[in-house]
Amino acid sequence: MTITKPKQRIPHIGFLALLALIIVVGGSVYVLEYNALAKARGEARRTREEIVRTKLEEADLKHVVFEATDLKKLQEVAALEGLTIEAEPNYVRIGTVPEAKNVVVLR
Numbered sequence: 001m002t003i004t005k006p007k008q009r010i011p012h013i014g015f016l017a018l019l020a021l022i023i024v025v026g027g028s029v030y031v032l033e034y035n036a037l038a039k040a041r042g043e044a045r046r047t048r049e050e051i052v053r054t055k056l057e058e059a060d061l062k063h064v065v066f067e068a069t070d071l072k073k074l075q076e077v078a079a080l081e082g083l084t085i086e087a088e089p090n091y092v093r094i095g096t097v098p099e100a101k102n103v104v105v106l107r
Contacts, residue, residue, distance in 0.1 A: 067073070078085065 075085075
């Protein structure tokens with residue numbers, strides 16, 4: 001004998017639907033957050049690579065500057081140009097003329 005109850009609802013259909021909705025929404029949020037994290041990791045890696053590249057360029061520029069201002073190289077250039085090194089140089093200051101006797105200062 002078969003007993004049918006066509007008018008009776010499944011007792012916990014609302015709870016099961018809510019549970020399925022929570023799982024779907026939670027999974028979607030998880031996937032979105034994971035994608036954001038993966039994107040942030042990639043951006044951090046690219047930023048680190050850019051920092052390393054920039055530091056290498058900075059080191060190359062410093063090397064060029066230090067090489068150009070090397071004392072031996074400066075002395076060689078001075079000798080080629082006929083310049084002499086003064087032990088006590090007199091610098092020009094605004095409003096004064098060092099060791100000048102017959103000089104007119106125009107103001």
